Amino acid sequence: xxxxNRSTRRKFLKTSGAAVAAVAAPTGAAxxxxxxxxxxxxxxxxxxxxxxxxxxxxEEIGADGVRDALRDFVTWMNGFEPVAELPHPYLSSVEVQxxxxxxxxRWASQLQALDLLAQKEHGAGLAELPVGKRRDLIAADLERxxxxxxxxxxxxxxHVATGLLARFYSRPRAADLAxxxxxxxxxxxxxASGAVMPPPLATNGAQG
Amino acid sequence: MPRTIEADVVIIGGGISSAMxxxxxxxxxxxxxxxxxxxxxxxxxxxxxxTRRRFLDYGENPYQGDHIPGHSCKNAQSRAMxxxxxxxxxxxxxxxxxxxxxxxxxxFGVGADWPISYDDLDxxxxxxxxxxxxxxxxxxPEYDPRSGGYPMDPLPTSYNLGLAKEWAEKSGIPYWRNPxxxxxxxxxxxxxxxxxxxxxxxxxxxxxxxxxxxxSLLDAGRITLHDRTMVRRLVPKSDSDAIGQADAFHRxxxxxxxxxxxxxxxxxxxxxxxxHLLLMSxxxxxxxxxxxxxxxxxxxxxxxxWVNAFVSVPMRLYPGIYGSxxxxxxxxxxxxxxxxxxxxxxxxDLRIWESDMxxxxxLRDDHGNLLLGDAALNDxxxxxETGSLRMRGYYDVIPARESxxxxxxxxxxxxxxxxxxxxxxxxxVSAELRGYTEAKxxxxxxxxxxxxxxxMLNITFASDYxxxxxxxxxxxxxxxxxxxxxxxxxxxxxxxxAGAPTIVGSGCNNGTLTFAALSLRTASRLAGEL
Numbered sequence: 027x028x029x030x031n032r033s034t035r036r037k038f039l040k041t042s043g044a045a046v047a048a049v050a051a052p053t054g055a056a057x058x059x060x061x062x063x064x065x066x067x068x069x070x071x072x073x074x075x076x077x078x079x080x081x082x083x084x085e086e087i088g089a090d091g092v093r094d095a096l097r098d099f100v101t102w103m104n105g106f107e108p109v110a111e112l113p114h115p116y117l118s119s120v121e122v123q124x125x126x127x128x129x130x131x132r133w134a135s136q137l138q139a140l141d142l143l144a145q146k147e148h149g150a151g152l153a154e155l156p157v158g159k160r161r162d163l164i165a166a167d168l169e170r171x172x173x174x175x176x177x178x179x180x181x182x183x184x185h186v187a188t189g190l191l192a193r194f195y196s197r198p199r200a201a202d203l204a205x206x207x208x209x210x211x212x213x214x215x216x217x218a219s220g221a222v223m224p225p226p227l228a229t230n231g232a233q234g
Numbered sequence: 235m236p237r238t239i240e241a242d243v244v245i246i247g248g249g250i251s252s253a254m255x256x257x258x259x260x261x262x263x264x265x266x267x268x269x270x271x272x273x274x275x276x277x278x279x280x281x282x283x284x285t286r287r288r289f290l291d292y293g294e295n296p297y298q299g300d301h302i303p304g305h306s307c308k309n310a311q312s313r314a315m316x317x318x319x320x321x322x323x324x325x326x327x328x329x330x331x332x333x334x335x336x337x338x339x340x341x342f343g344v345g346a347d348w349p350i351s352y353d354d355l356d357x358x359x360x361x362x363x364x365x366x367x368x369x370x371x372x373x374x375p376e377y378d379p380r381s382g383g384y385p386m387d388p389l390p391t392s393y394n395l396g397l398a399k400e401w402a403e404k405s406g407i408p409y410w411r412n413p414x415x416x417x418x419x420x421x422x423x424x425x426x427x428x429x430x431x432x433x434x435x436x437x438x439x440x441x442x443x444x445x446x447x448x449x450s451l452l453d454a455g456r457i458t459l460h461d462r463t464m465v466r467r468l469v470p471k472s473d474s475d476a477i478g479q480a481d482a483f484h485r486x487x488x489x490x491x492x493x494x495x496x497x498x499x500x501x502x503x504x505x506x507x508x509x510h511l512l513l514m515s516x517x518x519x520x521x522x523x524x525x526x527x528x529x530x531x532x533x534x535x536x537x538x539x540w541v542n543a544f545v546s547v548p549m550r551l552y553p554g555i556y557g558s559x560x561x562x563x564x565x566x567x568x569x570x571x572x573x574x575x576x577x578x579x580x581x582x583d584l585r586i587w588e589s590d591m592x593x594x595x596x597l598r599d600d601h602g603n604l605l606l607g608d609a610a611l612n613d614x615x616x617x618x619e620t621g622s623l624r625m626r627g628y629y630d631v632i633p634a635r636e637s638x639x640x641x642x643x644x645x646x647x648x649x650x651x652x653x654x655x656x657x658x659x660x661x662x663v664s665a666e667l668r669g670y671t672e673a674k675x676x677x678x679x680x681x682x683x684x685x686x687x688x689x690m691l692n693i694t695f696a697s698d699y700x701x702x703x704x705x706x707x708x709x710x711x712x713x714x715x716x717x718x719x720x721x722x723x724x725x726x727x728x729x730x731x732a733g734a735p736t737i738v739g740s741g742c743n744n745g746t747l748t749f750a751a752l753s754l755r756t757a758s759r760l761a762g763e764l
Contacts, residue, residue: 084611102291113295113434114313114323117700119306122313125293157607165604175598179293188597191610195595201554204595204614211554212290214430214438217418220555221390 077153081160133186241268244496247503249319251733251753253444258757260456273316275461282437296435307506308655326441328747335741345632349719362750366442367421370413377564392556394588405685412562415442468515502732509705525723532639537699538628541675544591547688551621553590561586582629583742589622627675632661706735721756
């Protein structure tokens with residue numbers, strides 16, 4: 027099991043650079059914000075993040091699923107614009123609201139703290155621990171952050187675990203996995219296809 | 235540097251009512267038309283797939299800058315203010331009001347009758363549906379009368395909503411598809427809907443929004459559009475009660491006055507800012523404001539309240555395909571003993587949508603345990619064996635005269651003008667019936683649940699009005715209304731008020747189509763005088 031995890035992490039190290047580079051190039055203000063946020067997300071320790079993700083994401087998505095989820099998470103962070111203008115709340119005349127600052131610095135420090143804690147409590151970094159022990163450490167840390175029942179919007183997540191899981195479970199493919207059906211929410215589709223029951227996933231856990 | 239804008243017709247406001255007036259007058263006449271809008275011109279249709287993506291991924295406003303900082307109406311429905319108005323954010327729902335809505339005093343002995351009937355408005359409803367493109371399903375004729383068919387067939391019923399309809403109709407209450415301004419086939423240069431399911435930011439243009447009308451009129455050279463231009467006063471002529479000019483400024487050069495002259499002025503600035511401008515124009519021979527000899531400008535602000543419930547139902551649904559799709563029933567808007575069983579005035583619609591309430595992934599289970607690893611997915615799977623639906627009823631509220639927009643002298647916008655506030659006040663009849671009405675709607679929700687099976691997850695009751703209107707209500711009596719049955723101000727022959735401000739009541743349905751129809755009716759009369 028440990029060997030498998032290390033192998034997975036090495037594989038991720040090889041692909042994580044490509045994942046960051048794969049972010050679509052935005053333009054204008056978004057480009058500027060993207061450049062700033064990219065440097066912030068890069069401050070996350072990606073191998074450590076991968077070890078962390080293995081402990082909080084569903085095991086059944088497998089190594090490929092974890093890689094895909096992390097690639098998406100990093101891409102999402104790279105595109106994040108701090109303090110963005112939010113939609114007007116309906117039935118309200120309050121002044122226009124703005125979103126939160128970039129969460130990456132907060133999450134990076136939490137990851138580092140977890141790693142230090144693992145070393146102090148178990149004599150090894152988080153990535154070197156079995157998944158079960160990692161999960162126990164993370165769960166204890168989450169309890170200290172007063173995580174609620176529902177997932178917040180990812181950028182509002184107080185803890186990096188909540189942020190990663192909120193993003194993972196907000197993706198259409200997570201719903202497809204849960205329902206065992208190719209719902210493909212948010213995808214534009216022809217009118218007729220929305221009128222029939224979604225077809226089953228080709229294989230259990232298919233992420234295509 | 236001071237400048238002047240001149241046109242045969244000047245339309246103040248740039249929302250859906252303005253678009254309807256501009257298009258109809260442009261088609262019927264050769265008159266020059268200027269549209270004045272305080273907000274920005276956000277003609278970004280070509281970028282909407284990107285803004286939609288960022289809306290989904292990051293929750294960002296898809297219409298950045300569609301508001302004026304520091305310029306707000308307290309208790310208004312939204313801060314949106316741009317070319318296209320609130321109909322840019324609009325979900326595209328287009329039910330008509332019911333015939334009974336126009337005759338409350340005659341039929342039920344409450345509120346006031348409109349000076350027009352449903353039949354008077356029917357051809358303009360039809361015209362509005364043609365112009366904006368409405369896809370709909372004919373409901374039972376006794377509840378959903380129409381003289382003509384919908385321009386487009388309804389969009390195919392989504393899988394989830396098909397099951398919901400079977401479930402709901404076990405109660406004996408008929409449901410049909412809520413009509414929408416979304417194309418079930420290409421319509422007037424806009425493409426067929428592809429169910430992106432983010433109708434507040436439609437990336438394809440299949441949902442109507444007024445920017446399409448304005449762009450088309452601009453391309454044809456039929457209007458001039460002056461955005462970021464704030465009108466702060468209407469000024470009557472010295473030798474008559476006609477409006478001679480409007481005083482304005484551009485937000486980029488607020489110190490340079492703009493004088494706007496026209497043969498006819500059309501105020502199409504919505505229920506809040508239309509009354510605001512009339513009250514701001516007080517002075518001289520009109521100490522209480524323009525068009526306000528009756529003292530009713532800003533009065534009788536109307537709307538409806540809602541009862542909203544989420545229910546768990548014994549069927550497997552797949553939320554996320556087309557959550558915007560909804561069912562409508564006007565069964566309880568009708569006048570009969572089942573709709574008003576106790577002889578009391580109660581009228582409401584019923585709507586049903588798919589939902590994922592209680593069916594989303596979560597971080598903790600019912601016992602507060604954290605769900606990490608496979609636990610969260612397993613918990614999610616267990617809970618989605620049954621589905622969720624959202625039920626809602628809008629019930630009619632009769633507004634009191636004191637339901638009013640007023641100016642707050644101590645709250646000013648960045649240019650020093652007093653800002654408005656709205657205080658919603660029920661007529662005593664509605665105030666007394668509020669608890670009864672909400673209990674009766676809940677009882678009808680439970681009737682549906684009992685017949686179809688399921689449990690109530692939660693139920694909530696609105697505090698304020700939704701879909702507001704009024705403030706310049708229409709009527710035959712100049713002592714008790716602001717405009718006549720065509721939208722012409724009783725006090726000023728060349729001042730017209732279009733759409734939402736002129737309504738007498740809000741009925742039980744979203745009013746956007748009614749605002750559009752009323753605006754077209756106003757435009758038809760105005761065009762006859764040009």
